[in-house]
Amino acid sequence: MPRAALLLLAALALASCVHAEEDVVTVSGMKHLKKLAKAHPFLVVEFYAPWCGHCKKLEPEWAKAATGLKGFEPEIVLAKVDATAKENEEMKGKFAITGFPTIKIFKGGNLKKPFEYAGPREEAGIVSYLKKQVQPAYQLLETADAVAAAKEAAEGSLLLAFLESNATDEFKVFADVADQLRNDLDFAYVIDHSLVEECKTADCKSPFVVMVKKEEAEQPKYEGAFTADLLKTWASAKALPLVIRFGPPAAMKALQKAFAGTSPRLVAIVKEDSEPLELVELLQQASKANDDLAVILVPDKAGKRMIDYYGVKPTTDLVLLIDEPKSKSKYLKAEAKPSDVPEFLRQFQEGALEKWLKSEEVPAENDDPVKVIVAKNFEEEVLKSGKDVFIEFYAPWCGHCNALKPIWEELGKAYQGDDSIVIAKMDATANDIPTDKMAVRGYPTLFFVKADGEVMPYKGNRGKEDLLKFTADNCTKCKKVEEEKPAAMEDTDEDSDDDEDKKEL
Secondary structure (H helix, E strand, O other), rough: OOOHHHHHHHHHHHHHHHHHHHHOOEEOHHHHHHHHHOOEEEEEEEOOOOOHHHHHHHHHHHHHEEEEEEEOOOOEEEEEEOOHHHHHHHHHHHOOOOOEEEEEEEEOOOOOOEEEEOOOOHHHHHHHHHHHHHOOOOEOOHHHHHHHHHHHHHHOEEEEEEEEOOOOOOHHHHHHHHHOOOOOOEEEEOHHHHOOOOHHHHOOOOOOEEEEOOOOOOEEEEOOOOOHHHHHHHHHHHHHOOOOOOHHHHHHHHHHHHHHHHEEOOOOOOOOOOOOOOHHHHHHHHHHOOOOOEEEEEEEOOOOOHHHHOOOOOOOOEEEEEEEOOOOEEEEEEEOHHHHHHHHHHHHHHHOOOOOOOOOOOOOOOOOOOOOHHHHHHHHHOOOOOEEEEEEEOOOOHHHHHHHHHHHHHHHHHHHOOOOOEEEEEEEEOOOOOOOOOOOOOOOEEEOOOOOEEEEEEOOOOHHHHHHHHHHHHHHOOOOOOOOOOOOOOOOOHHHHHHOOOOOO
């Protein structure tokens, strides 16, 4: 192809890219966002950081999606915010932006209750997802066939409501909840009560709400006050299957929801192909009796990833575990029988169970320059050792952790003969961290624990010189270390903005 033609094609491609970028509105400051949200009832905003790799990958897809949505009715406007810019600090705080990219959907000019974007990150997927999101989150069913079809088409659960009309306060509540939970379950309503199967044998009064689940004969009915908060709470709990079976694709959405929430999780780990009817019935009873409880059944082979996540090593036909996210506590019954389910749950609710920690075994020999810490000896060796402890929380697969490893070893060697300080490390993927004073959200994460128990997060560069200086400046009574800087150990001058301890969603 002639060089001139190649240059023309390149110029056209660049022009197309620039044009697409112009279709994405750049937001600058809270006032600008308020103005945009008021002018555009369906505004989708990406919060990004210039250094974020995932953001860079999303950028051209976001721009092309913005162009693809031009002219669509109802209008959909895509925008972006540099969350690291000073003028956008207020937005970053207000909308709790902690990772990048984060995408929020603002509807009807309402900045108080943005919706989370939970769709794909490539052009076609973004366009398809947003076209669905801009439509009503519910449908009106006017025939018995339509009701049957809606029940059959529902991917998971269907919240079916009988309402007098779409001009009542009850309808507004229903529509609000449907919009908030549209990614979790399907919503439909009828005005003709004879179309609701349950109303044929009962005295149904509007509003009447029932949760329809394909694989469960019993359909829970809502009996609380008809407010958005109460109905949403009920719908969120009842949308989950009574027992979530790990493995089937249809169950993964429910499983993700269970792990995204703060409700306790009762996990029953069974041998593959061993699912006693008694156990299933007892788990279902536990779920029915406790709205704020996710019950999960995990076969040991299909559920290996979950079992590894919890660090459990099943040796019997049934292991029971309760995971309480709010307190970050876990409770284990390693040798259980199906009949133990009610009592195990009762003891948990009464606070009578002893907490269980996921932990590797304490090393038989632990005299290397960097001391290995596990959950079992964490309190003794870190929190109550009476020494300064500089500890690294790492993951075996983490590239930045592997880069730090020789430098951390050098730091350990520098203080190996000093009994007042310990340089340590802990595999945070294989051990629970039994303290709320150390939040580990990425790897590697470093904390300096002083002899008196004060915990200091380390946020500096991870070169040897920086680590030595920080240690010397903060240790209680450690000996001065004469610094040597071999070529291999020169400061890495890492850009912390590109590290794995920056959360990219």
